[in-house]
Amino acid sequence: MRVGITVYVLRSKLTGKRYVGITNDLPRRLREHQSKASKAGQLLGEFEVLRQEHFASHEAARSREKFLKSGQGRKWLDEQYGTGPARGG
Template sequence: MFYTYILIGVKCPKTYVGHTNDWERRLLKHNSGYGVFTKRYGPWKIIHKEEFLTEKESIKREKYFKSAAGRRWMKKNLFENARVAER
């Protein structure tokens, strides 16, 4: 299985989108300072993940989330819902 995931910084409102075949291991790598971007804005928590049968599908979804339409989807479905839940 392959996963597309969205992380959010615990201390700052930065997001990170990626894909992997082991999301738990990947989250640990991000939080241990692996990678320039994730090292700078971590620690991270996962706010969304989707499962796919092929890596190709996972990469396609990652590219979508990085597009303008994907960012709008994230804002509407993840961030606005989170604000409502906090009330």
């Protein structure tokens, strides 16, 4: 088991909308999203994990999460992964 904090990016397979989050237990958090019990799960429906980054400190992870949610961070994600729904599958 990896110790630390994970920043993750999900993308809806239907709409292409992305969700950026932070957690100390990624498998549990993904199960919560899949169950549609969370607002993100309801919004995204079926999703794919685009990215996960691991950090030793909560402060570093929170800083990265804030960047990815900023205009500059969204632009960077667009450049890395494109926009719109996932292709194939």
